[in-house]
Amino acid sequence: MNDNANIVETNSAAADAVLAVWLEMWNKDCEIARQICSEDFRIHFLVSESDGSNPGDDVLGAESFARFLKGWRERHPEVVFTEIARAVDGAHGRMLWNMQLGEVAAGGIDVFDFTDDGLIREVWSVNGTRAHLT
Numbered sequence: 747m748n749d750n751a752n753i754v755e756t757n758s759a760a761a762d763a764v765l766a767v768w769l770e771m772w773n774k775d776c777e778i779a780r781q782i783c784s785e786d787f788r789i790h791f792l793v794s795e796s797d798g799s800n801p802g803d804d805v806l807g808a809e810s811f812a813r814f815l816k817g818w819r820e821r822h823p824e825v826v827f828t829e830i831a832r833a834v835d836g837a838h839g840r841m842l843w844n845m846q847l848g849e850v851a852a853g854g855i856d857v858f859d860f861t862d863d864g865l866i867r868e869v870w871s872v873n874g875t876r877a878h879l880t
Contacts, residue, residue, distance in 0.1 A: 756837040760864025765839055768856070768866075769827040776815035783808035784865040792872045824848065830878045834860075844877040851877040 764782040771778035779787075789811065791802045805811050830842040830853070839858040844851055854873030861867050 756834075756860045756862055757864040758834050758836075761834045761839055761858075761860045762832070764860070764864055764866055765832045765834065765841055765858070768841060769829050769843060771815065772827050774819075776812050776819060779812040779815055780808045782866055783811050784861050784867045787811055787866060788868045789814075790868075790870045792870070822847075830880060837862075842878050844880075845873065846877075853878040 767778050767782060771782070785807050787805070787807050787810075789802050789805050791800065794800050801814065801817075805814050824847055826846045828844045828846070830844060832841040833839060837860050839860065841856045841858070842853065843856070844853050852873050852875055854871060856872075857870045858866055859868040
């Protein structure tokens with residue numbers, strides 16, 4: 747059997763508490779990023795902005811992410827995210843979410859890597875063209 751030396755032991759309760767406020771941060775309080783993201787935080791969006799840019803690629807760290815979120819909320823004030831499901835499995839987590847903008851709804855999934863103390867180190871975010879069924 748091979749031993750994986752790259753396994754990170756994560757505080758699962760802390761990681762779940764972080765995910766519990768992830769969408770609150772997106773919906774209304776970008777300051778939460780400073781509390782739940784690591785100093786080396788990265789985010790990867792697999793969808794570009796309407797102008798083709800990818801400003802999320804420039805995010806590095808909790809401070810940078812809080813500034814990014816503030817600008818995003820200013821450009822998209824009516825968007826509301828709703829959690830469908832979340833799970834933490836060791837150093838990794840996932841969240842299914844729906845996004846609503848007026849009559850338009852779409853679903854997505856975020857996949858997380860956590861630090862040993864449960865902060866978010868990295869997240870990959872993908873959305874689709876229809877909402878998750880609830």
